[in-house]
Amino acid sequence: MSSTNSPTMSLPKLSDPDTASAMFEAVRSVAENSFFAVAEPGDERAFAAQAAQVPAWLVATVRFEQGPLNGSVACTMPLTLARNLFDAFAGRDPSDPEPGQELVHDLVGEFSNMVCGAWLTRVASTRTFTLHRPSVAPTLAPRQNGGPRLLAVIDDVPVAVEVHLTADPQSETSPA
């Protein structure tokens, strides 16, 4: 699915099946190509059961904008998965010293940055978005703002992806 160059176009929401499918493909592509990890679709029930066992999470949020269109993509993953992805990405040997928090946060931020960019390329390939530097923070549990979210399982570990669109599609029916 792609939008046109029209300034009046909005981004599709994650509740749209094609949009959710594009987001999963973005997650799968990032996991497999850059982290040598296997991504599978997740569901709410399995996610809730697995998430209850996870003591520490990281959430990385990437803001994107293009004219009146702006929003954010937030990836939430267990700290243990972040460390495993770090090892895969950096080629770290288990006998090497543990990476510091700053580098692990940078890694999770880059993961979210790639997911956000890959998703936007899939749903709006004719548009050029500005992606801001990811903000990364620890959290005790995945947040849920009530909207739809994409759940995935990466190397048997649950991951949640949320998209927040700031612009109201109804207000974009006429150019500024």
Add this chain to the structure above:
Amino acid sequence: MRILIVDDSAMMRAMIKRVIKLADVPVDDILEATNGAEGLELLKQHDVHLLLTDINMPVMNGADMLREIALNDRWRNLNRVIISTDGSTVRREEAEQLDVRCYLEKPFSPEVLRDVLNQLADNEFAETE
């Protein structure tokens, strides 16, 4: 060959450096910058053969840096490669106009970057022979 990596992610710079070391290219030096402004400063100070740059960065983005480079005749022989999450057709078309030799879309596998580096190195030596 001196290579300049411009990316605001320390992890991405480290990953690119690792792939460069695994590739079959003669590298004398690898320089790093966290944004386009730092990249331009390093380009002014050093004779760089290959530039690998991200697009979305704070302070000065990669597209603005490449526009500055295109305006300066000193850098006409600089090999330019974009490594970015931005895979839009608009950005790719702009890259062509800015003499970018290769547009690598994140995520990419290390093998893809290694092949690009080997190809650019082969071309570099073919042109100097």
